[in-house]
Amino acid sequence: MGQRELKFLTNPPDAASLMTSARSFGNYDLSSALADLIDNSITAKARTVRVYCLYSNVDPIVRIVDDGHGMAATELEVAMRPASTNPLSQRSPDDLGRFGWGMKSASFSQCKKLTVITRRNGKLSAAIWDLDDIDKWKMGILSGREIEKLIDPHLQDRDGTQIIWNKCDRLSEEGSLTEQDFNRLIVQARNQLSLTFHRFLSGEVRGRRLSIFVNGTPIEPYDPFYASNLATQMLGSEEIRQGKSARIRIRPYILPHYSKLALADYDRLSGVEGLLRNQGFYVYRQHRLIIKGTWFGLVKHGELSQLVRIAIDVPNSLDSMWKVSVDKSDAQLPAALRYRLQQIVGSIRGKSAKVIRSKGAKVATGCKISVWNRHVRDGEIRYLINRHHPVIKTLLDTEKPSLSLMQAALQTIEQSMPVHNLGQDLGADASKVNQISSDPRTIIEQLEIALPPMLLEAGGLMDKLTKELRRTEPFAQSWALVESHLQAKGWIN
Ligand SMILES: Nc1ncnc2c1ncn2[C@@H]1O[C@H](COP(=O)(O)OP(=O)(O)O)[C@@H](O)[C@H]1O
Ligand SMILES: [Mg+2]
Structure with a gap:
């Protein structure tokens, strides 16, 4: 026609x-x-x-x-x-x-x-x-x-x-x-x-x-990598060429462990969805964040340490390749990049905690009821005292335990320290063994219970007690957290 x-x-x-x-x-x-x-x-x-x-x-x-x-x-x-x-x-x-x-x-x-x-x-x-x-x-x-x-x-x-x-x-x-x-x-x-x-x-x-x-x-900036915190680790950044002249930049970060943070900072970083949901890639288009906390199907949520976040910077010249949506809330990972990103994620896997999915194996001592249990969760190993062990249980169930019962329990714990297992775990990858609970609230609770009687012991002198706590396990390891809590409560200045 x-x-x-x-x-x-x-x-x-x-x-x-x-x-x-x-x-x-x-x-x-x-x-x-x-x-x-x-x-x-x-x-x-x-x-x-x-x-x-x-x-x-x-x-x-x-x-x-x-x-x-x-x-x-x-x-x-x-x-x-x-x-x-x-x-x-x-x-x-x-x-x-x-x-x-x-x-x-x-x-x-x-x-x-x-x-x-x-x-x-x-x-x-x-x-x-x-x-x-x-x-x-x-x-x-x-x-x-x-x-x-x-x-x-x-x-x-x-x-x-x-x-x-x-x-x-x-x-x-x-x-x-x-x-x-x-x-x-x-x-x-x-x-x-x-x-x-x-x-x-x-x-x-x-x-x-x-x-x-x-x-x-005014709105304050909120940096999801908390790069200003000295405890944040920035792993090597990398540029990848895409198309003729465009480059995308990739920067992986490992957030600080909560024990290095004040509770407010921890809550902010973990958001309402929690740290795990917020791990993943953060894609920026011309410095403006468009996508947060996705793995684009490259990694299962929970497979890497929950503290891993990776910044990706994409120029607007790559919009069509990334299929940026009208509301700029979504984009798709171009197929050509999948493999490289997979490799980068793989190398981080080695650096951060790797997940071993196990419900928590009993410490192998040959006996049935151990004092210590070895728990593996989200790639972290923790040794916990078995609350059902008869001596420990008796202690917990007795309303006002006698001094001798408490002595007996402490001795039981000392004697059964899982030195063998612990040695093996530490030898394999010391960074995986983490005795501090992954929930900062545990330590705050511990503090709140222990503080009044400890203050009494210290003759009511808060200054003296603070100095002592600062040198005391486990509070010393999470001092930023503990200090900010004490301040929030108005117990110290
Ligand atoms: N706040 C603003 N100041 C100056 N120009 C603006 C402003 N908002 C919109 N414009 C103009 O209107 C055009 C259309 O905006 P918009 O509908 O958001 O589409 P786009 O941003 O994709 O061009 C922009 O390209 C710009 O030229
Ligand atoms: Mg516009």
């Missing part, structure tokens, strides 16, 4: 339907939607982003104000258009955008009315999309007077961009969200943003330090 025989019919999508379906592009929640807008602010060279979330009687209003270079009226017009940039066009290396959809799909994932007020070289422009009123792609343009009413004071005297979300039906879950839930969402978003942008917040990305405020309070 020749070209001349073809007739053409303009066949554009219906505006309201297309924009409404854009509401479900990606899988945004409040934090990832905010993160997508903050990406735009970073690309526009903003130094400060202020986020305001107002509950406003179940009709939330969200505003994001940055001090980037803003947009001229024509740029704003293009920016408001869906798919404003071709995903195939080359992005400047520090551009965090991707499909030309972010601002629209992130906003509409939460609200129905998107207002953008922007100022470039002192000139203000503003436009609105309202999904309830979007007939034939007619976009609202605000007059100077209307801008005046909405503009954030920060845009009065410097360039930047302000985004406003109204009619937040999704955010407010159709008006069913209580103020308490709303506040919880904001706390969650704060935490997520402090991780997603930690490298910008800490100033680690040279010349691009960013401050983010949420309802006036």
Whole structure:
């Protein structure tokens, strides 16, 4: 069929339907939607982003104000258009955008009315999309007077961009969200943003330090590798070439053992899901975290020490190879990299604790009831006293044990020290033997029980007791933890 025989019919999508379906592009929640807008602010060279979330009687209003270079009226017009940039066009290396959809799909994932007020070289422009009123792609343009009413004071005297979300039906879950839930969402978003942008917040990305405020309070960076802690081990980093000129960088870390941390730091690092769930690869695209704590199916969760986390830095030129999703919350490991990453993981396996799956073997002494049991879990070996051993059990079951019973129990423990097994284990891999429980709360509990009678022994002198504890097993080994607990309780300064 020749070209001349073809007739053409303009066949554009219906505006309201297309924009409404854009509401479900990606899988945004409040934090990832905010993160997508903050990406735009970073690309526009903003130094400060202020986020305001107002509950406003179940009709939330969200505003994001940055001090980037803003947009001229024509740029704003293009920016408001869906798919404003071709995903195939080359992005400047520090551009965090991707499909030309972010601002629209992130906003509409939460609200129905998107207002953008922007100022470039002192000139203000503003436009609105309202999904309830979007007939034939007619976009609202605000007059100077209307801008005046909405503009954030920060845009009065410097360039930047302000985004406003109204009619937040999704955010407010159709008006069913209580103020308490709303506040919880904001706390969650704060935490997520402090991780997603930690490298910008800490100033680690040279010349691009960013401050983010949420309802006036600054967000602190949260580094999932805790690289500033001396006890964090950074293993050798490596660059891998991908495609013609792109390079990805891989940096494995082993987090400090909890005994070297204060309880608050431990809780932060382990997060609500726990350390194990948060081990794995952390993928950064242009320094912005997109994926955390996955092994891409290369390793089973729990196979490596729970303290292993590996940073991968990917440039945006590799987006299509990594299949970065619209909401930038997901990407796929390119097949060409699988093998190399597998090798890297293999070498870490040697360095950190390796898992031996066993339910905890009895110490082989030839007798049936041993005093010591050898437990193997998550690659760590621990020797525990058998609470069911008759002497130990009697001791535990007796309400006020006599001095002689306690002496007998201590002697039983001393005599049956599993020196042989222990020697073998230590010879094979000393780093696997760990007598300190993997839960910091155990030591805190021990401390709380032992402290009052010990304080009595020390004549009520807390200073004296602290000095003693500092030299005393097992508290000395976890001194950071113990000290921060004593301070938190107000027992020491
Ligand atoms: N805060 C902002 N400051 C300056 N320009 C912006 C801002 N937000 C969006 N833009 C402009 O709008 C365009 C479209 O943004 P978006 O829909 O997020 O798509 P993308 O980021 O993939 O280009 C951006 O490319 C940018 O030119
Ligand atoms: Mg964007």
